[in-house]
Amino acid sequence: MIRKNIVFILAVLVFFSAAYPASAEDVVIDREVLEKILQRQDVLEQELERLKESLQKKDEEISAPVAPTEDIQVLKEDVEEMSERLDVVETKSILDKIQLGGELRTQMEFIDFDNIRLDGQERDGNTEELWSNRFRINLRSEITDDIIFQGRLSYYRYWGGTNYERGESSSRYFMNPDQEGDLYVERAYIDYFVPGTPFAITFGRLPTTNAPPYEFKNYTTRKATWSQLFVDGEFDGIIGNLSLEKWTGLKNAMFRVCYSKVGQNYKQYKGINLDPLRVAVANFDTEIPGMKNSLLWLGYYRLFDMIPFRIEGIPYPEDSGDMDVYAIHLQFDNIKNSGLGWFGSFGYNNIHPRSEGTELGPGYEVGMAGDSLHGDLGKKRNGYSVYTGLRYILPIESLKYPQIGFEYNYGSQYWFPVSTHDVGEFTNKLGINGSAYELYYVQPVAEKRMFCRIGAVYQDFDYIAPMYIYGSREGEDAKSNMTILQTYFLVDVRF
Amino acid sequence: MMRKTLVLFVFLMILGVLFCRPGSHAAEDGEALFNSKCGKCHTSGKSPVFAPVKYASSQWERFFKRNKHERKKDISEEVSEEEADAIKKYLIDHAADSDRPIAAGLR
Numbered sequence: 001m002i003r004k005n006i007v008f009i010l011a012v013l014v015f016f017s018a019a020y021p022a023s024a025e026d027v028v029i030d031r032e033v034l035e036k037i038l039q040r041q042d043v044l045e046q047e048l049e050r051l052k053e054s055l056q057k058k059d060e061e062i063s064a065p066v067a068p069t070e071d072i073q074v075l076k077e078d079v080e081e082m083s084e085r086l087d088v089v090e091t092k093s094i095l096d097k098i099q100l101g102g103e104l105r106t107q108m109e110f111i112d113f114d115n116i117r118l119d120g121q122e123r124d125g126n127t128e129e130l131w132s133n134r135f136r137i138n139l140r141s142e143i144t145d146d147i148i149f150q151g152r153l154s155y156y157r158y159w160g161g162t163n164y165e166r167g168e169s170s171s172r173y174f175m176n177p178d179q180e181g182d183l184y185v186e187r188a189y190i191d192y193f194v195p196g197t198p199f200a201i202t203f204g205r206l207p208t209t210n211a212p213p214y215e216f217k218n219y220t221t222r223k224a225t226w227s228q229l230f231v232d233g234e235f236d237g238i239i240g241n242l243s244l245e246k247w248t249g250l251k252n253a254m255f256r257v258c259y260s261k262v263g264q265n266y267k268q269y270k271g272i273n274l275d276p277l278r279v280a281v282a283n284f285d286t287e288i289p290g291m292k293n294s295l296l297w298l299g300y301y302r303l304f305d306m307i308p309f310r311i312e313g314i315p316y317p318e319d320s321g322d323m324d325v326y327a328i329h330l331q332f333d334n335i336k337n338s339g340l341g342w343f344g345s346f347g348y349n350n351i352h353p354r355s356e357g358t359e360l361g362p363g364y365e366v367g368m369a370g371d372s373l374h375g376d377l378g379k380k381r382n383g384y385s386v387y388t389g390l391r392y393i394l395p396i397e398s399l400k401y402p403q404i405g406f407e408y409n410y411g412s413q414y415w416f417p418v419s420t421h422d423v424g425e426f427t428n429k430l431g432i433n434g435s436a437y438e439l440y441y442v443q444p445v446a447e448k449r450m451f452c453r454i455g456a457v458y459q460d461f462d463y464i465a466p467m468y469i470y471g472s473r474e475g476e477d478a479k480s481n482m483t484i485l486q487t488y489f490l491v492d493v494r495f
Numbered sequence: 496m497m498r499k500t501l502v503l504f505v506f507l508m509i510l511g512v513l514f515c516r517p518g519s520h521a522a523e524d525g526e527a528l529f530n531s532k533c534g535k536c537h538t539s540g541k542s543p544v545f546a547p548v549k550y551a552s553s554q555w556e557r558f559f560k561r562n563k564h565e566r567k568k569d570i571s572e573e574v575s576e577e578e579a580d581a582i583k584k585y586l587i588d589h590a591a592d593s594d595r596p597i598a599a600g601l602r
Contacts, residue, residue: 105505150597191600202599222596254600292524336525371502448594 101138109488115481130161139225151188208235211344216391219451228331229345229387230299231418253286272297275319277304293333300326309358320368321353339393347385383414400444407438434462456487525585528578547589553585
């Protein structure tokens with residue numbers, strides 16, 4: 001608008017200058033007309049001046065907009081208040097050194113036994129419905145960027161506080177009594193990432209429970225270092241971790257060595273003279289190139305100087321021998337985005353028992369995996385196990401993508417894993433000397449937060465405890481027709 | 496009795512598989528999209544570098560619900576709705592409060 005006015009004024013001026021040329025001497029103008037023209041010129045000049053001022057004012061306003069003073073004051077106060085509040089929140093956040101999480105699982109199960117050998121006879125039996133709770137408190141603290149603490153306190157108990165009584169000799173198959181009842185430390189460890197290097201040290205009670213592939217049926221992600229068939233149980237020690245990702249280009253490639261010591265107080269306990277049991281582990285794992293969410297896992301460990309069979313007052317050796325275990329595990333979580341997951345594990349153990357045993361009587365000694373009754377004290381034995389399974393994520397969005405899974409494992413006569421069980425499982429199916437089958441269905445309720453699982457585990461024993469640490473059974477004595485069918489329903493919530 | 500329960504369980508499961516309406520597994524690869532699409536700008540020097548753990552899952556939900564990115568830059572031409580959904584799922588799956596993988600020496 002302003003510009004139009006200026007143009008108009010200029011046009012008028014040009015018009016007048018053209019109408020009245022410089023040679024005014026040659027033009028005769030009426031005085032009255034001239035005065036009118038001059039008056040008009042004055043008016044126009046004033047108008048032009050006014051427009052110039054207006055334009056200048058507008059330009060100043062545009063270049064430096066000024067809000068009303070009251071608004072600015074309110075905004076300043078708001079910012080100050082928010083800043084004070086943020087300081088409080090930030091302080092609290094810094095002081096919150098430990099992140100807490102929890103898991104609660106309630107389970108109902110039926111267990112049906114057939115052909116249990118009791119007092120030389122085979123019997124059948126079953127339980128009424130058994131209810132239990134499992135509760136976990138998960139802890140994490142990022143002490144610095146390079147020092148991270150993680151822990152888990154666990155509790156497991158049948159409703160009403162009653163526990164099933166089980167003999168110690170069967171703890172290899174059945175739930176470890178130590179894990180029932182009170183809250184106990186399942187894991188508590190520090191990861192120290194040496195700055196500027198691919199090296200990290202982990203020490204404490206290590207993350208060695210609920211290992212791959214148990215995340216399939218537990219509707220979660222990888223939760224432990226070793227594979228489930230290799231080791232499942234509480235494990236104290238020190239691990240040196242070397243990340244190979246940068247050197248090899250393999251995603252998550254890691255090489256680990258671990259040292260652990262068990263039973264180191266025996267020498268001071270009641271005068272018992274025993275060698276401490278030491279464990280050395282080496283492991284490598286990586287994601288397979290081109291296969292997203294896959295895992296190739298290789299491991300080896302050696303148990304040095306396993307604890308012998310001891311009877312007070314009877315001579316026994318300071319240890320009963322060594323054992324090597326080798327394992328490989330391969331896992332694909334979601335093959336070509338089809339919803340299908342597969343895993344396969346193979347474990348092999350090699351037992352080196354001492355030829356010296358505990359003297360039970362004249363000419364009768366018992367040692368690890370050897371029994372003088374059969375004249376094979378100190379005889380080396382090998383065992384193996386295979387463990388495989390499928391998990392399929394059903395493409396049903398309305399049901400939040402439920403999952404079905406099937407698992408199978410077989411353990412040979414002398415397969416002897418260093419594993420107890422998944423806390424809350426009645427039996428350690430991976431410790432079986434025979435075959436085990438599991439079928440399950442997972443129904444998500446809230447993604448990764450709550451799910452239900454219904455399933456059944458069927459175990460068919462070829463041998464029943466054919467090889468105690470303290471001796472082995474041979475022939476018909478070791479064979480078993482026992483079967484266990486466990487059907488269960490559980491609800492799991494994580495928060 | 497237990498065997499009958501087992502048979503029934505298997506039967507119901509098969510029935511469920513056969514009669515439920517199928518969805519799809521063909522979701523976009525959220526991580527790859529996050530790296531390729533978001534990584535274009537969110538690298539050092541351009542826009543702030545960030546990882547999924549920067550926010551908790553509910554914060555990521557809010558970020559997408561309110562389309563907060565649009566306030567700074569409209570990226571609707573660079574990232575389709577399907578791709579945005581896949582990126583959102585990836586970010587939520589790996590958020591600060593997500594179910595993280597655990598193993599010795601793993602951050």
